Amino acid sequence: MSKKHISTVINGDAMEFLASPEQSLLDILRDELELTGSKEGCGTGDCGACSIMLDGRLVCSCLVLGVEADGKNIDTIEGMGNGSDMHPLQKKFLEHAALQCGICTPGILIAAKALLEKKPDPTEEEVRYWLAGNLCRCTGYDKIVRAVLDTAADMRAA
């Protein structure tokens, strides 16, 4: 099991790591790079907790091999904002109490951001379909959908 040397750009910074071929990109992010914002809910593409952007596409990092990331651009929740400088979606999620345990939240924020970049004025139905691959055990989804729609309205007005 020889490890491969992988060069990527993560959240705008060049990053290199060694990956053995079996490791998922999610495992690399969490275990090797200490970027533990992306979560593992299922490991099989069903829950979306591991959502990241890979070369500008929303994907489940649990279903990407670490070695596939060579030469790629990756954006994770760690690049979206922090406690003192939050993304509008993050602020709205707090305002609407759109999270409880928070395990689904990083994935949902990444997915919702991708939606608003593609479609600044989504309908409720579009939000629900877009986020259908992000499971939440706690909130019942309604507050999440409202927070996304409310952010979209604010961002359009800004």
Add this chain to the structure above:
Amino acid sequence: MEYFAPTQASEATALLKKEGAYVLAGGTDLLVKLKSRMLKPNVVIDLKALPKIKAIEKTTSGWWIGAATPCAEITEHEELTKEWPGVCEALGLIGSTQIQGRASLGGNLCNASPAADSVPAVIAANTICVIATENGEREDLVENIVLSPGVTSLKPGEFILGFKLPRSQGRSGDSYLRLIPRTEMDIAVVGVGVSLSLDKAGNLETIRVCLGAVAPRQVLLPDLQKTCIGKQPSEELVQTLVELARKACSPINDKRGTVDYRTTVAGVLTKRAFKIALERAQAK
């Protein structure tokens, strides 16, 4: 496990002859099986660095869709979705937004699930696949690839480079419908793809109907030449199609549907998919 990302098809075919070698496209089937230890590959050959394997190109005779092109790129292609709405809708039904970012047509076909969503639609569309072999390339119709669940007609060392979708000309239309127990993220109980064209008088000039999830492999309805061509798309003709579809079913009983249910639904979806394809053709 070894990982390779060859840049030449000949390299990939040579690697694929190794014991326990699998090709990787979007990984949404392969990596799930790898994680659950259903598969233990010795060698994984990532196809995505090969030329044209992720390309969508308009050609003189139709379209080239690279075998590893993610669904999201296909469904975002305006001209292609206009020409083949049914094929693109079928691809758009695969999984979630995240899955769409990776899942490919080549993977959906070669995973060889009877319930694969895009397969009935591309078979109805009379699509040809271009296969990389040891000696270069060969072509085959998509309906000849899946043999039974998990088994394809590809020989050792072979893999699919891409698909040739014909030009959809004149008054033609296609459609795909599936029934799932939920509204998203589930496996088809039945899927139906229809592709047809009309002559100047509005009679059927060509028609292909393909069913998914009702037999061990996709079923292309036989004898439509005799029963449909040159005829008015009347209610009577629709009823004939419904009966042919039900007759073609040999489904399994499982938690998603009984044999009776699947057979009944196959008829209903055939009727609805036919009507959508017909309306699309008539609107041209």
